[in-house]
Amino acid sequence: AQSVTQLGSHVSVSEGALVLLRCNYSSSVPPYLFWYVQYPNQGLQLLLKYTSAATLVKGINGFEAEFKKSETSFHLTKPSAHMSDAAEYFCAVRGGGSNYKLTFGKGTLLTVNP
């Protein structure tokens, strides 16, 4: 079985500050990991993905995430927050091999204060 835990349902940062959104996963097989972003009243957009290549993954809009197997983590970071980053962020895990199911965390709402 696989699962995702996102620590903090709501994170608030100031514009220009570091963004850190935490994600821990559980998977019985080597995982594929994803971060999606959902802007208000919109669908889901892929930010970045880890598929067993480089452990530091760069995505769109200046976001990146580092896969740490020993910590079973895949935290999302951005050095400097913009007002436009305000959205809900979802971490997801897919088991490798023939397990195609995508399991999502409950989401973290990011607020950016001026």
Next chain:
Amino acid sequence: EAQVTQNPRYLITVTGKKLTVTCSQNMNHEYMSWYRQDPGLGLRQIYYSMNVEVTDKGDVPEGYKVSRKEKRNFPLILESPSPNQTSLYFCASSSLETNYEQYFGPGTRLTVT
């Protein structure tokens, strides 16, 4: 343009009135899936399909049906909707070639009164 489309985008209906939400993708993906999104619960998988005529239950399949008669279409059927099925629904598709990265439709907001 590669995309996943859903119809309708918004639907208000009454308890017990059968409805279908359509989902179509133009990327020749073999894998398709339905999710529902509820506040504080994230996205939960309802049903998925590995290919034509191959479907299986996800985490919350009760009250839903699906079919996969063509590769591009994966409709979600609510035979007798109830208020607890009020939610935001997303269809997604993916393939082996993309390491099963899921491409999402725009969502269907369903309200059952």
